[in-house]
Amino acid sequence: MDQVTHVFDIFGYSKYRGMGNDNSSHIRSGIFAVGGHDWAIRFYPDGSGKESKDYISVFLQLLGEAAQVLASCDLRLVDQHTGLSSSVHKTGPRIFNSDDSSTAFAPQHAQFKRRSEIENSIYLRDDRLTIECIVTVVKKPHVTQTRSFPKISIPQSDMADHVGRLLEGKDGFDLSLSVGGEIFQGHRLVLAMRSPVFRAELYGPMREATTTGQRVTIQDMQPAVFRAMLHYIYTDSLPAKDLEGDDNTEMIRLLLVAADRYAMERLKLVCQSILCEDxxxxxxxxxxxxxxxxxxxxxxxxxxxxxxxxxxxxxxxxxxxxxxxxxxxxxxxxxxxxxxxxxxxxxxxx
The missing domain is CATH 1.25.40.420 (Serine Threonine Protein Phosphatase 5, Tetratricopeptide repeat)
Structure with missing residues (x-):
């Protein structure tokens, strides 16, 4: 915002009385600049029309060609004894248009101040009247162009894909698991990482009691259920082909039991979610x-x-x-x- 206070002194006030109250019967202040535009004050001692013949009229005028400015103004009278000013009329932020003088009127109906109040007041002394005009131009907000900085996109985590390939590729197996007479191959580290129960059985004090060399025997579990759990251990997802058909609900129930047995809480929640929907x-x-x-x-x-x-x-x-x-x-x-x-x-x- 730009703000300027312009002081307009009318010396010999009385000699301007009787000019008439048509649009041309006025005197104009010097030109002053605010917000990159030129402005002036128009003073009508006998009013600017019949409806304001008992008033002094004061207009703020925007000069130039085809200019439109968002501005506010405060028209004030100066006490000739103290030099202090008091506001007579304020115009809030509005559009001033230089092509249409009627839009530049600061006081509504051009009735700035009743003439009798001026001529018998502290504002007129030695035939001098002083008008102070504070003009504030509201500039359009300046929006800086947003710069788009280079970004490097990060793909979704593929850790499960890599771990899953260990099971598919059958590389580096160091453990056999016997379930219901069927043998499964696995990696001690992966099983221990995914299940605290497997960790205790393979690396903890229970190791000697639950393993025979490189083989672990798992009791009371169907091979199909263990296969589904092993797939989840390596991929963090359920195998679609093992969970198809009418016995899907029963398989999920058995898988929930297995997840609870091996303290695999996320798998347990996955099973609960499926059973809830069913x-x-x-x-x-x-x-x-x-x-x-x-x-x-x-x-x-x-x-x-x-x-x-x-x-x-x-x-x-x-x-x-x-x-x-x-x-x-x-x-x-x-x-x-x-x-x-x-x-x-x-x-x-x-």
């Missing part, structure tokens, strides 16, 4: 029992909520399912908890 009247009871047995709190909560909000015919199917019968036999407290939540839900809607 909840229906046939699976919910069995999945509820599994979640309770393996401390899967979020999955257990999802199962109970499914039962709680089930429609009547869905609930009938849940109770009639083999999974619910097994739940009644093995975990009766869970069945009672599920039914109690269901009852409370129904009561709250009555």
């Amino acid at each position: 909840l229906n009247e046939d699976t919910v009871a069995t999945t509820l029992a599994l979640a309770d047995q393996h401390s899967c709190d979020e999955l257990k909560s999802a199962c109970l909520q499914f039962i709680e909000i089930s429609m009547p015919w869905t609930m009938d199917a849940v109770v009639a399912s083999q999974g619910f019968q097994d739940l009644m036999a093995t975990c009766p407290y869970l069945a009672v908890e599920a039914l109690e939540k269901r009852r409370k839900s129904l009561d709250s809607h009555i």
Whole structure:
């Protein structure tokens, strides 16, 4: 913003009285510059029109050709005794247009000050009247061009791809794992890195008890489940081909049990997420029992909520399912908890 205060002295005020109140009956101040533009003050001692004949009119005028400027002005009268000025009219930021003089009027209706108030006041002394005009030009914000600095893009991590190739390439195997009569090959370091249980078995105090030379025997696990877990260990993803078909849900349940056994928490959460999406009247009871047995709190909560909000015919199917019968036999407290939540839900809607 640029701001300038221009002082306009009218000496011999009385001799200008009686000029008339048409548009040409005015005197003009000297030209002054603000914000790179020229300005002037137009003073009408008898007003600028019939509606302002009892007033003194003062205009701020933007000079030049086809100029438009955003500016504000404060027109003030100076006390001839003290030299201090007081504001008479302020114009907030607005567009001044040099091609249209009417838009340059600072005081609304050109009624700057009633003439009788001027001629009998501290502002007129020795036939001298002083107008002070503070003009502030608001410049357009200057936006610097944004420079685009060179960037080097970073690809997604490919560590899992490289580790996965170790399993595919069958290079550097230093461990055999016997699962249900089937032999799998692996790397001690990779298994130990991914599972704290494998780390304890392969490098900790349990090593002698669980390994025979370079072979580890894993009890109570199906080879297909171990194959899926081994794939996850090396790739951080589940093998699609081993999880296809109608037995997908059962395979995920068994994989969750394996993940819990080997303290692989992320794999355990992956399995819970899949089982949660697969909840229906046939699976919910069995999945509820599994979640309770393996401390899967979020999955257990999802199962109970499914039962709680089930429609009547869905609930009938849940109770009639083999999974619910097994739940009644093995975990009766869970069945009672599920039914109690269901009852409370129904009561709250009555």
